Structures are given as C-alpha cells and as structure tokens.
Amino acid sequence: MTSPPPRVTEPDPSAARAPGLVGPCAGCQRPTHKYGAGGRPLCQWCMDPVVARYGSTVRYVSAR
Incomplete structure (x- = not known):
C-alpha cells in the first residue's frame, strides 16, 4: 500500500x-x-490513477 x-x-x-x-x-x-x-500537466499523485487506467504510455494531447 502506498502512503497518502x-x-x-x-x-x-x-x-x-x-x-x-x-x-x-x-x-x-x-x-x-x-x-x-x-x-x-499532472502531479505524480493525480497521474497515478490515470496510468492505472490507461497504462504508462498515456500522453497529454493539446486541444489547440
């Protein structure tokens, strides 16, 4: 278990x-x-659930 x-x-x-x-x-x-x-554009704590859901190859794509 990770620390909060x-x-x-x-x-x-x-x-x-x-x-x-x-x-x-x-x-x-x-x-x-x-x-x-x-x-x-996410800190490591906000990025952890994203990586868990989509994998470590997830990338930020600009909306521009």
Missing part, C-alpha cells in the same frame, strides 16, 4: 527539477513542473 499524498500546499517533487517552470497541476492545483513529467 502530502497536503496540496506541498509541491510535487518534479517542481524542484525545474524551478523556473512551476505551475499548477491540472487536477489538484498542487505546484508541479509546468509541463509535468514527460509532458503531462
């Missing part, structure tokens, strides 16, 4: 890797790498 996610006020670990590119997660608004890990 930290409070939303605490940033995602990916935010530390890109200090100039920090923005809100599209799911919970937690500070995260603006483009996420691998181009995903």
